[in-house]
Amino acid sequence: MSSFRLAAVAAGAVLAASTSAQAADPVEGLWLVQSGTAKVNVGPCASDKAGMCGQIAWLRNAGVKDTKNPDPSLRARPLMGLLMIRDFKQAGPGRWTGGKIYDPNTGRTYGSKMTAKADGTLKVEGCVAVVCQAQTWRRTN
DSSP: OOHHHHHHHHHHHHHHHHHHHHOOOTTOEEEEOTTSSEEEEEEEOSSOTTSEEEEEEEESSTTOBOTTOSSGGGTTSBSTTOEEEEEEEEEETTEEEEEEEEETTTTEEEEEEEEEOTTSEEEEEEEETTEEEEEEEEEOO
């Protein structure tokens, strides 16, 4: 094999490895919550790029405030841009655990996990003690 051809093969291998290392996890993206009232943009956390977080990026009723927050000083803040999910750790491709999810409808924060499904949806579970509830989110533009 010529040195040029060997260099081209080596460069291709390096490029393929770096591309796969930088490929987005299947949970990353913009997701419509099950109720259809909000979209959450999921991606690496600002404070920990190895973790996964998500902010509210769209609301059906854009002016909604965080009125159910248990902290009275936060009840006037807008939900738009709010960090809704945080601190997830990867458990495998498309599987994240150990996170927290904030429910603005109740003002409560739950332990959570999320899994990208083969049908292109995202299963998001929130748990208190041993009781868990799941939602199915749909990818959106």
